[in-house]
Amino acid sequence: MSEITRAVPVARPKPIQAVPLRHPWRNLLAFALIFLLLAFIIDAAQREAYDWPAFALYLFDVRVIQAAGVTLALTFLAMIGAVVVGIVLAVMRETDNPVLRAIAWGVIWFFRGTPVYVQLVFWGLLSSIYQTINLGLPFMEPWLVLETADVIPLFWIAVLGLALNEAAYMAEIVRAGLLSIDPGQTEAASALGMGWWLTMRKVVIPQAMRVIIPPTGNEVISMLKTTSLVTAVPFSWDLYTRTRDISAATLNPIPLLLVASVWYLFFTSIMMIGQSRLEKHFSRGQLGHGATPKRRRRQDRADRAPVVLASPETVAAPSGAGAPEGAGMSDVAGMTEGDAR
Amino acid sequence: MSGISVQGLWKAYPSAEDRDEVLVALEDVSLEVGEREFVCVLGPSGCGKSTLLRIAAGLEKPSLGTVETQSRPSVVFQEHGVFPWLTVAENVAYPLRLRRVPRAARRERVAELLELVGLTEFAGYYPSQISGGMRQRTSVARALADDGNVLLMDEPFGALDEQTRVALQQELLRIWEQTEKSVLFITHSVDEALTLADRVVVMSHRPGRIIAEVEIPFGRPRDIIELRRDPRYGEITYQLWNLLEGDTAAAEAVAQ
Ligand SMILES: Nc1ncnc2c1ncn2[C@@H]1O[C@H](COP(=O)(O)OP(=O)(O)OP(=O)(O)O)[C@@H](O)[C@H]1O
Numbered sequence: 001m002s003e004i005t006r007a008v009p010v011a012r013p014k015p016i017q018a019v020p021l022r023h024p025w026r027n028l029l030a031f032a033l034i035f036l037l038l039a040f041i042i043d044a045a046q047r048e049a050y051d052w053p054a055f056a057l058y059l060f061d062v063r064v065i066q067a068a069g070v071t072l073a074l075t076f077l078a079m080i081g082a083v084v085v086g087i088v089l090a091v092m093r094e095t096d097n098p099v100l101r102a103i104a105w106g107v108i109w110f111f112r113g114t115p116v117y118v119q120l121v122f123w124g125l126l127s128s129i130y131q132t133i134n135l136g137l138p139f140m141e142p143w144l145v146l147e148t149a150d151v152i153p154l155f156w157i158a159v160l161g162l163a164l165n166e167a168a169y170m171a172e173i174v175r176a177g178l179l180s181i182d183p184g185q186t187e188a189a190s191a192l193g194m195g196w197w198l199t200m201r202k203v204v205i206p207q208a209m210r211v212i213i214p215p216t217g218n219e220v221i222s223m224l225k226t227t228s229l230v231t232a233v234p235f236s237w238d239l240y241t242r243t244r245d246i247s248a249a250t251l252n253p254i255p256l257l258l259v260a261s262v263w264y265l266f267f268t269s270i271m272m273i274g275q276s277r278l279e280k281h282f283s284r285g286q287l288g289h290g291a292t293p294k295r296r297r298r299q300d301r302a303d304r305a306p307v308v309l310a311s312p313e314t315v316a317a318p319s320g321a322g323a324p325e326g327a328g329m330s331d332v333a334g335m336t337e338g339d340a341r
Numbered sequence: 342m343s344g345i346s347v348q349g350l351w352k353a354y355p356s357a358e359d360r361d362e363v364l365v366a367l368e369d370v371s372l373e374v375g376e377r378e379f380v381c382v383l384g385p386s387g388c389g390k391s392t393l394l395r396i397a398a399g400l401e402k403p404s405l406g407t408v409e410t411q412s413r414p415s416v417v418f419q420e421h422g423v424f425p426w427l428t429v430a431e432n433v434a435y436p437l438r439l440r441r442v443p444r445a446a447r448r449e450r451v452a453e454l455l456e457l458v459g460l461t462e463f464a465g466y467y468p469s470q471i472s473g474g475m476r477q478r479t480s481v482a483r484a485l486a487d488d489g490n491v492l493l494m495d496e497p498f499g500a501l502d503e504q505t506r507v508a509l510q511q512e513l514l515r516i517w518e519q520t521e522k523s524v525l526f527i528t529h530s531v532d533e534a535l536t537l538a539d540r541v542v543v544m545s546h547r548p549g550r551i552i553a554e555v556e557i558p559f560g561r562p563r564d565i566i567e568l569r570r571d572p573r574y575g576e577i578t579y580q581l582w583n584l585l586e587g588d589t590a591a592a593e594a595v596a597q
Pocket residue numbers: 354355364366384385386387388389390391392393419529547
């Protein structure tokens with residue numbers, strides 16, 4: 001038998017003396033900025049040009065509210081179209097068929113390479129380029145001839161123009177999502193006997209979503225703002241164009257610009273909140289990659305723990321640092337519906 | 342009918358260097374895992390062990406030859422293949438959910454399996470929060486939850502320390518002795534192969550060929566630690582090492 005030498009007891013760590021750092025210059029700068037901000041607000045409240053009574057009057061004007069609704073409709077319809085076309089383009093780019101790949105590449109190249117404003121003007125001119133839509137077989141007498149300008153209202157041309165431009169960006173986002181999935185995951189799924197569609201639904205799509213959702217949220221916010229360009233079509237019922245038209249009659253553009261800005265900010269704020277919720281939801285199980293602030297705070301607490309854990313009893317207790325609270329056995333049932341942490 | 346039957350299996354991959362060349366990963370591999378038999382495949386890195394297992398799992402097509410398994414195999418992958426968005430407990434529960442096992446039964450079984458692989462405390466952790474060895478154990482627990490008659494394991498204890506490995510090997514043997522599983526277990530460890538297997542299939546360096554099959558004489562149930570005091574243990578170790586080194590003569594001298 002070999003001998004066991006005695007273990008040396010480890011000395012207790014000394015408690016750390018923390019002295020908060022002082023930042024005199026930083027504090028001074030903060031005060032100066034607060035002062036400037038207050039001065040600006042007080043000045044703006046009194047300045048004639050902002051015309052606050054007119055602002056208050058128009059903020060909830062029926063026409064403005066309707067226009068806000070139109071802007072939202074444009075945003076969401078265009079995004080839906082963009083996602084659908086984007087998925088198709090992304091899948092086309094990943095196929096083995098060189099023709100499909102080249103077409104997808106060309107479409108993305110064109111729509112990413114030209115300004116959206118120019119594209120919208122083009123779509124607006126569609127009805128003068130193709131004055132009629134002929135239904136029938138090619139090179140034969142058409143069965144039905146429609147006037148382009150009659151059958152496609154400007155609203156849908158605006159949606160189409162916005163959607164196609166956005167689709168080029170969505171295609172890249174979706175593609176990144178599909179490529180982000182470790183092939184080991186789909187193999188593990190199929191080894192568990194899951195079929196193609198079940199694997200897609202339970203493994204590929206939810207994981208790809210984690211990569212796809214955050215930038216898509218940004219795209220929605222950006223789309224909301226881009227809708228202000230539909231005046232190029234020319235479509236004039238969206239928020240920006242409508243408020244501009246109203247102010248053209250009353251000759252006070254500034255309060256109406258403020259009205260439009262407030263509405264845009266209102267929508268984008270809601271979207272940003274929604275987006276951060278979604279991001280949290282989809283970053284589950286990704287500690288260290290998409291660590292949420294709450295997790296990071298918990299991580300910080302765990303990092304500080306060794307200073308506190310001076311006595312052996314506390315060291316022995318499982319600290320559970322970074323463990324999602326209450327994510328034990330009871331959670332098994334709710335694993336797909338489980339909410340964000 | 343046998344658990345797994347591999348007949349005249351070839352697998353070639355296109356070579357990365359030369360378009361006209363192929364890389365032969367498996368060359369005429371045939372092997373049989375009988376019902377309730379435990380077979381270890383032993384071979385050096387890169388000899389095609391994982392390739393063999395992936396083909397047996399139906400994840401890859403053979404270039405030539407056939408593989409038949411008694412039922413859909415449960416697989417433990419070399420790279421563990423646990424789902425990163427599910428906690429340890431949810432990963433283990435997954436195959437049970439797929440089979441629509443009722444919730445209470447599921448919970449009970451998961452608790453049992455986690456206890457078995459020593460992960461009870463980490464039930465609520467995500468794979469990114471645990472160690473590589475713990476991920477492997479999660480993967481083993483999940484494969485056991487899958488509960489097929491055929492179990493394919495690709496170096497499942499590769500990332501574990503000696504002590505944990507021996508404990509899990511012992512558990513695996515216990516489970517296997519209680520159930521009706523046919524096991525194909527891949528390893529590059531001589532010790533592991535002869536500790537676990539009824540029969541060890543030795544593969545050569547690339548291209549992967551089977552160069553020998555060695556029957557392991559130890560009885561069941563086995564005590565992994567006690568096994569090491571058996572005089573035959575050293576003999577077989579020596580034999581397998583020589584086979585791996587390509588010294589068939591020395592290996593045969595032992596077999597006499
Ligand atoms: N998808 C693939 N494409 C090309 N070559 C491959 C592929 N998969 C495996 N190979 C090749 O086949 C050979 C065997 O690989 P395999 O993964 O089966 O080895 P292994 O025996 O499992 O090794 P290890 O013990 O290191 O895991 C290697 O030379 C590898 O480069």
